[in-house]
Amino acid sequence: MVYLTRKAEFSASHFYHNPDFTPEENRRIFGKCNNPNGHGHNYTLEVTVKGEIDPRSGFVVDLKQLKEVMTREVLDAMDHRFLNKEVPEFARKIPTTENIAIAIWQRLASKLERAQLHRVRVYETPDLFVDFYGET
């Protein structure tokens, strides 16, 4: 089994707000992130796939296909977007880094052809990242 990681970057804005919480609770729990006008990050995405090496190509995965899927499913949808307003998953779910990692996993998992998705890592800043392994 060999693991391969491909990196991509996207920039997006978001804010944290739960309509079930009172305004006071939202401010207390989410702090500055509750500003309804949103704020932005340069996100770094690392997608790790695993598989056996194809004896003919020497590849675990067709990198071109992986790049195309990441571009189509993630970057086209999230890059330079307001996540709360423009990405359907976040109409109801708060676009925390945790939920972004889960949404990206769900967008990619069924679209990969040969390799199996192993991990989605999303950096919100260089000092904070979330890993999702598809665990329930």
Add this chain to the structure above:
Amino acid sequence: MKAHLTRRYMFSASHRLHSEAMSSAENRDIYGKCNNPYGHGHNYVLEVTVSGSVDEHTGMVCDLMDLDGFVEREVLSRYDRENLNMLPEFASHVPTTENLCVEIFQILQQGFHFAHLERVRIGETMMNSFEYSGGAEIRK
């Protein structure tokens, strides 16, 4: 849905690697430059990884303010701008970054209960880092 969250912190400290159980020559041989009696310092990069279910209401594994507050209070304020050899936990243990990982892991495991502690990783320089995930794999 279970996710892993990693937060990075920085602190600066000095240490000297020297074991009382070994002769001066052995210490110099094993620890090399790190055995310099005056000590030396590093900018340590600490990564704390916790895991848990993503809370349905907040979208979070744990509140970062809780994690930051705990690490600031219990770890950074203890080690930042200190000489590690002077601290009680290193009175009888050499303050290698391996041992520092174990100490910080234990501080978090005993006191931080907002998420499950997975791993502590410390970068000592750009070229080396150490990880500890619990367990009893310490050689006597």
